[in-house]
Amino acid sequence: MIAKELRVSVRSVERWRRAWREGGTEALRSAGPANSPTITGAQFAVLEEELGKGPSAHGFDDERWTLARVQVVIRRRLRVSVSVATVWRLLKRHGWSWQTPARRALERDEHAVELWKKEVWPRVKGSRPSPGPGSSSRTKPDSP
Structure with missing residues (x-):
């Protein structure tokens, strides 16, 4: 009955009872x-130093830190396995935040973008057929 009320196994209740008999409430x-x-404060200081070196110093192809990449650095450098969620909580607890790029991609061609907006987008936007009679996109049935 106790196990059912606590929504645990009978075996757990038996284990707790045995511990209580042998060591009291402290057990x-x-x-x-x-x-x-x-991860200790000293370990986090090491991690911050490693992150400061940048992703390429750790063998990554570009200069973006992701939680999965930080997880790899923690595993390699600190020899501790943590989940991606734990990495996020750890960084957040130490004042780190997620970042987004502050500038546009270097490969962006502004002239091509403007040309596309003026010539292609109006054709794409205007090419949708309007709903006709009996169209499935209508929201109200025809009234008699």
Whole structure:
């Protein structure tokens, strides 16, 4: 009945009871989350130093840091395995935030973009057929 009320297995209740008999209420105290790797302040300082070197210093093709790339650096340099979600929480806790590019791509051709906006887009935009009688895109049925 206790197991059902707590929505746990009977085996868990038996284990807790045995621990309580052998060590009292202190034996029931939580030891924290299981298998939760922590990164110390000193380790995070090392990580920040590594991130400061840039992604290319760690073998990545471009200069973008992603959570997955930071995860790889943590695993390689600190020898700690953490999830991508944990990487995000770790960075956020230490004041890091996500960033977006502040400028347009170097490959962008402004003349080609303007030409496309003036000549191609009006044709694409205007080429949609208007809904006719019996069209499935109509929202109201014909009234008698």
